[in-house]
Amino acid sequence: MSAHNDPIHIKREQFPEDFLWGCSTSSYQIEGAANEDGRGPSIWDEFSAQPGRILDGSSGAIACDHYHRWPEDLDLARDLGVKAYRFSVSWPRIFPVGTGEIEERGLEFYDRLVDGIIERGMEPWLTLYHWDLPQALQLQGGWKSRATVDAFNNYADVVSRRLGDRVKHWITHNEPWCSCIMGYYEGVHAPGETSLQSALQACHHVLLSHGQATKIIRTNVPGAQIGITLSLHPIIPASDNAADLAAKVRHDGMRNRWFLDPLYGRGYPQDTVSLMGELCPQVFDNDMEDIAMPTDFLGVNYYFPEVVKDAPGTYPFNVEIVETPNVERTAFGWQVAPEKMTELLLRIQADYAPANIYLTENGSTYDDVFNAAGEIIDEQRKRYLARHLVAALDSVKAGVNLNGYFVWSLLDNFEWAQGYLRRFGLTYIDYQTQRRILKESGKWFARFLKSEHQR
Ligand code: FCB
Numbered sequence: 001m002s003a004h005n006d007p008i009h010i011k012r013e014q015f016p017e018d019f020l021w022g023c024s025t026s027s028y029q030i031e032g033a034a035n036e037d038g039r040g041p042s043i044w045d046e047f048s049a050q051p052g053r054i055l056d057g058s059s060g061a062i063a064c065d066h067y068h069r070w071p072e073d074l075d076l077a078r079d080l081g082v083k084a085y086r087f088s089v090s091w092p093r094i095f096p097v098g099t100g101e102i103e104e105r106g107l108e109f110y111d112r113l114v115d116g117i118i119e120r121g122m123e124p125w126l127t128l129y130h131w132d133l134p135q136a137l138q139l140q141g142g143w144k145s146r147a148t149v150d151a152f153n154n155y156a157d158v159v160s161r162r163l164g165d166r167v168k169h170w171i172t173h174n175e176p177w178c179s180c181i182m183g184y185y186e187g188v189h190a191p192g193e194t195s196l197q198s199a200l201q202a203c204h205h206v207l208l209s210h211g212q213a214t215k216i217i218r219t220n221v222p223g224a225q226i227g228i229t230l231s232l233h234p235i236i237p238a239s240d241n242a243a244d245l246a247a248k249v250r251h252d253g254m255r256n257r258w259f260l261d262p263l264y265g266r267g268y269p270q271d272t273v274s275l276m277g278e279l280c281p282q283v284f285d286n287d288m289e290d291i292a293m294p295t296d297f298l299g300v301n302y303y304f305p306e307v308v309k310d311a312p313g314t315y316p317f318n319v320e321i322v323e324t325p326n327v328e329r330t331a332f333g334w335q336v337a338p339e340k341m342t343e344l345l346l347r348i349q350a351d352y353a354p355a356n357i358y359l360t361e362n363g364s365t366y367d368d369v370f371n372a373a374g375e376i377i378d379e380q381r382k383r384y385l386a387r388h389l390v391a392a393l394d395s396v397k398a399g400v401n402l403n404g405y406f407v408w409s410l411l412d413n414f415e416w417a418q419g420y421l422r423r424f425g426l427t428y429i430d431y432q433t434q435r436r437i438l439k440e441s442g443k444w445f446a447r448f449l450k451s452e453h454q455r
Helices: 043-049 066-080 104-119 147-163 176-185 196-220 242-263 270-279 287-291 338-352 379-397 416-421 440-449
Strands: 020-024 084-088 123-129 169-174 225-231 235-237 297-301 306-310 319-321 357-361 402-408 427-430 435-438
Touching (some): 020 123, 066 104, 084 104, 084 169, 084 402, 104 147, 123 147, 169 297, 176 196, 176 225, 176 242, 196 225, 196 242, 196 270, 235 242, 242 270, 242 287, 242 306, 242 319, 242 338, 297 338, 338 357, 379 402, 379 440, 435 440
Parallel strands (some): 020 084, 020 402, 123 169, 169 225, 235 306, 297 357
Antiparallel strands (some): 306 319
């Protein structure tokens, strides 16, 4: 699309006909019903209960009450016109203590959900791990412990045997960087630990469990399409002097290559390994082969680029993230840079050549306000979406194997450490009444998907 065209006029027909359109959700963020049907506690229940962890002191205990309202939510997704619905399974609903006895009622819930998705003409895209680890496993070390890999494999086995007759698209993990680095090093996500060494060991186990579970799902589900979803970030040097350029490479090592390199058979990046020194994870024979198990697609969650500068003395590798002034940002403070998404996808394509790439999340949070007519005319979210669709189209045109786009998110939801203060939905949730109200961005997306005239 040429620069003088307003992105808002982008048309679905400009994309390849089989380009997949979807929306994404995750279990802990929407389901609620935390104590129902035998569900065990997850690390997010535990973390949310600790004072000061969640900005508004909330938790996902009720959230969008999707556990009971899923038919209405699936109707909303269908009415948008998406062909794929991405959701995650709550591990502690299936195994209340992570291993051992199976909770049949948990499986039945996902049976109903999957049937509901298919009945509405959508494809279920199932994520096995979107961060809600059973708390009982955390008490034994969580992802720091190799035993959690075995527990995950067993969980993947049970879920894929049960749902594999209907679910053909499987995502093992969502954003290992967040579950491990934010969870075990930065301490801002569950389980709230602060050791880099633990975080790197956790990352290793998450990646290992991805590879091993891929093998298991492949055996259980004929014709399965299996991948992993990473949060990837374009890294921009604060200046073009040599020190900042080197800082960019160091940061990219941890943020992006630490995951991509081993998944695509290159082992951990040597430059980052040298910087980490003795903090590097314990790796057993065959681990790296398991991690590099071939997949069918790479899921990319794209939200924002990071600007970095050389900052001697900053742990762990002398890099500081710079909050560049005068750039456009969402209400979260995340820089809006759709053109950087195209660059990122081109780079992934050039460096790793995944069989397929799907944007499994992209979206924005802004403060939603009602107008006098009781509508939410969220022009900023709509523009964000339109501009990222243009960037997706530009990527396809430039030769990236990009085959689909999932918007984050269908519903406003529990935004982790930010609680309910951040709304990412195309649908507004009134948490008092649980009323769903489609925002203008959602209406726009539906018009786009239905090839109706764009405004
Ligand atoms: C991603 C998460 C998703 C949501 C969005 C805003 O990192 O995968 O659950 O919180 O950010």
